Amino acid sequence: MRRTRTGAAIAGLLAGSLTLAACSTDSLGGGGGDAPAPDELGMVGAMEDYEVGTEFVATEPVTFSMLYRDHPNYPFQEDWPILQQLEENHNVSFDMVNVPLSDWNDRRNLLLAAGDAPDIVPSTYVADAEQFVASGTLLPISDYLEYMPNFTAKVEEWGLTEDLDRTRQADGDFYVLPGLLENPKPTYTIAIRQDLWEGAGLTEDPETWEEFADQLETIADTYPEIEYPYSDRWSMNGPMEATLQAAAGNFGTEAGWGYGDGVTWNGSEYEYTGAQDGYRDLVGYFADLVDRGLLDPESLTQDDDAAKAKLVNGQSAAIGSNDQEILGYRTALEDAGVEGAELRQIVVPAGPAGNRMDSSTGGRFESGITFSASAAESESFVAMLQYIDWLYYSDEGLEFAKWGTEGETYTVADDGTRTLDENIDINGLNPGAPEALNTDYGYHNGVWMLAHGTTQDLLDSMLRPEVIEFRAAMNAKEVADPGPAILMDELDREQASLQQSALEDIVMQNTAAFILGQRPMEEWDAYVAELEGAGMNDYVELVNGAAAE
Template structure:
C-alpha cells in the first residue's frame, strides 16, 4: 500500500511536542504547593475498583469485581437484539462483565442519538459513532475526552504505534482543546469495501476486458450498449457510494465522503471548496457524459435499492456499484433466476483517473463515544481495560467476530482466510444451509462489537476472491489519507454549519441535475456563481483560519 504520509509529518512531530510538554506540565503540577502552604499536591488517581493490576498487551481482561456497562445500542433488523446471546453469556462468565442495553431501532438511530445527546442522557457509551458525530456535544462537556486516558489502554496504544498511518489519523480527531472524544475502530489495512462490479459472463460473451481506467470503462460500456441496446450501467444508493470511491482518482471528494465540501490542497497548504476545483468538474462531467450517451441508467440517481437489484437480476444492466453484501445478494438472485453458474458479478479494481489510481480512505471507521461521568466512577480503570481488550486486542477482536473456538468456530489451514464456523452455523458466505446463524442466534459478528481490527480477522469472513482482491488493492492503489485537523471553536462551528448546509444543498442539486441529464454541463458557471452568492468564501475563511491557528499552536508547542 502506498500511503502519502508527507503532509502528516508536521502534525505528528508537533503533537509529540505538545504531549511531551503536557506531561512535563503535569509532573510540575504534582510537586507545586497549594496556596503557599508548603504541602505538595498529589495527582488524582482514577477509580481502580475491579481493575487488573499491570494490565498489558496480550492479557485477557477479567474484572476482579463484577463490572456492568450501559450501552446505547443500534439494533439492526438483520439480527435483532437478544439478551440471551452467547456473546453476553461468555462476557459475564469469562470476563465478569455484563451489559445493560438501551436498544434503538436502526430506522430511529440518528434521531434518537441526537435527542439523547441533546438531553444529556447518554448511557455509559454509544456504538456506531463516526468522527464528527461528537462535534456538536463537545462544548457541553457531556463527553469523555478519551485522549486523556489512553495510557490505561495498552492494546489501543499498540495499534497506534505499530500500524502504518494510524497514529496520524487519530491525531486528526483532536478538537480545539487538544483532546479527542471519539474512540474509533482501527483497521490494520485499508478496507476497499465499496467499488464497481460487473457481470463477468456478459463481458466474456462480448469480448470486453476488465477495465483498469475510467476511460476503459467508458469504452467497455459503449460496446455493451451497442451490442445489447441497453444502458449497461446502474447504481446502488443513488450514486452516493460511487461518487465517494471515485473521488480520489479525480482529485476531489463526493457522495458519502463529501462532508462539508472543504478539501485540503497539499500544494497550497490550505483548504479549498472541492466543487469549485477542476477535479470535481471532471468527475461530474464524466458521469454526466455516461448518462448523455446512454451508458448510465437515467434512473441511477433516483432509484431505490430494490429497483437497482431487479435491473441487474433481469439482465437489463451489467455494471453497478456495490459492496460484498450487494454482490452476494445479486449472485444468489441471478442463480435463482437463471440457474447456478450462468451469471456472476465480480469485483472491478479501483480505476485510474486523471489523478491516478488513488482512493480516499483511512484505517479508522465507526467507533464509540463515552459519557464524561465515567471518569467519576470507582471502576473507571476497569471500564477502560475492558474496552481496550474487547475492541483493540487480537483476542477480543477474534471473540467479537467469531465467538468461542470449538463452539462457534474452528481455525483451519484449509482455506486462505483461516476460520470456519462450526458445521451447523451459517455465517456470511459459510454454511449457507446451516440451521443456526452466527449473528442472529449467537450475537457474534455484531456491528456494535465486531468491527475493525487485524487484517487476518477483519478479512476472515471474505470469500477467497475477495480476500485476494483486498490484498491486491492494498498493494496497487495509492491511498489519500484523511485531511489534517482543522478544529473549530463552538462559535465558529455554528457559523460554519450555517454556511455549509445551504452550500451542500446547492451542490447536491446541481450534481444530481448534471448527472441525470436535467442540466447540461455548460451550466457549470451558473453553478459556480450560485456558490459564490452563498458565501462560500466566508465559509472557507473560517475553515482555513481554524487550520492555520491549529498549525501555529502545534508549531509553538514544538518550539
C-alpha cells in the first residue's frame, strides 16, 4: 500500500481542531518528559472528531508497520477477511514483519534493543518492555493518552488508574498499553472426577483447603485401587506452578506462576514472599498431602502427559485444570472408554487468609502493545493512536476483533445474543464446522484481541455456562492488594534482578524439597536464614525504597 503525504499547513490545522477524549486524562498522563507538541505530530489520516462512540475511519489510506506474532494454529494469511475489512472500511493496511511464535520473544527483544522494531509491537507484557526503557527505543505512550479516549474512559470507569500507575517506570511514564479486563479472569483450579466424588457421598465443592484434604482422604478410603487421589501437573519451571498460584491468595502469599518479583505487600510494606508465614503455611499444606499419601509426589517432577495419563488410567481422581484443559481430559476419558466418567472444576477453596485471590490471579491487565520510539515521527502517528484506541479499547472494535463482521461471521438476536455462523467454529461453538474463525478469517487472534473481549459481556459471549459460573464464583472472592508501584532506575533494576534470581533459585529448590518431604518443615527457620545469607534483606530494602519513592 503506497504511503501518502499531506501539506504541513493542513496537518497543523487538523492538530489544532482535533477533538480530544471526552474524559479527563490529567490523572493518566505522562511523567512530564519532552513529548512533541500537538502541532508537531503527524496528522495524515487522523479524524478531526474522534471520541468515544466514534468508529475509526482514516480520512485517507494509511499504512502502519507492525511486528506480527505468527501462531502455528492460525498461520498468517494476506487475504484474511479481517485485513480486508480494515483496509476497505477503515482505510488501514499494514507493513508486517512476521515472526513465528517459537521465535517471538527473542526476535522481538532483539529488534527492540536495536531500535529496529516496527512502530506497533503487540503481544507484549509490561515486564517484557521494562528492560528497553533506559535505551530510549520505546515510546512513552503515557504522553499521548489524549488521543485515546476509549482507553482512558475504560481505565477510569473500571477503576484501573492505580493499576496503570504501577506500570510506570522511574521517569514517571509507562510504555505499554495493557489489554484491559472489566473483571478478573481466573482460570486455573483443580478438576475432580465428579462421579467418584458422588460415589463417595461428596456432592459439594470443598469450602476450604482443609476440607479438600478431607475429601481426598474420603476418596482414598472409598477407592483403594486409586494410587493417589490427586496427581498434579505444570511443574516445568517450578513445583506445581498453576495450583500453587491458585491457592496462594488464600494463604496470604504469592507462589507458582504468580511468584513474580518475589515480594508481597503486607499492607504497610513489601516482605520477601518465600520467607512469609503464609508461604510456609502453603508449602506445609501440600507437604502434608504428600505425607498422607493424598498427593502424588511425582506431581512435582512428571510432565503434563504423565499426569493426564494417570487421570485417564484411573490412577488418580483429581488434576490441575483450566476451562480448556478440562475439555481435553473429557475427550481422553471418552476415547479410553471410561464409562460414567464425569469431570468438573471446583471453585478454589478458601484458606487461612480468607477467601481470596492473589493479586496476579485477580489482576485486570493482559498482554498489551508497546511502540517503537520512532512511531512518533510517523506522518500518520495520530491516526495510528486512534486506530489502536478504536480496535483494542472501543466496544465496537473489541467485538469486531473477537466475533468478526455482523452478517458475515455472526448474527445478533434482539436480546443481544450473538450466534456464530454455522459453517464457522471457534472454541467448540460449532464442532465439525468446515472453517475456523481464526484460521480462515483472522479474527479471534491474540494480535488483534488482547484480552478476549475486555468487557464482561464479550468475555462471556463465547464461554460455556460452566465456565461463566466458575468465574462468577471466583470473582466473588476478595483480591489481594498488589501494593504500590516499585520504580527503579536501570542500575537498581539490574541489581534487583541479580539478587532476586539467586533468591528465587533457593526458594524453588526448597519449595519442592519441603513438599516432597526431602527437607522437614521443622527446618523452615534454617531455610529463611539461608535466604538472609543470600541477600534477602538487602533486596527487600531496595524494593521498599523504590516503592517509597
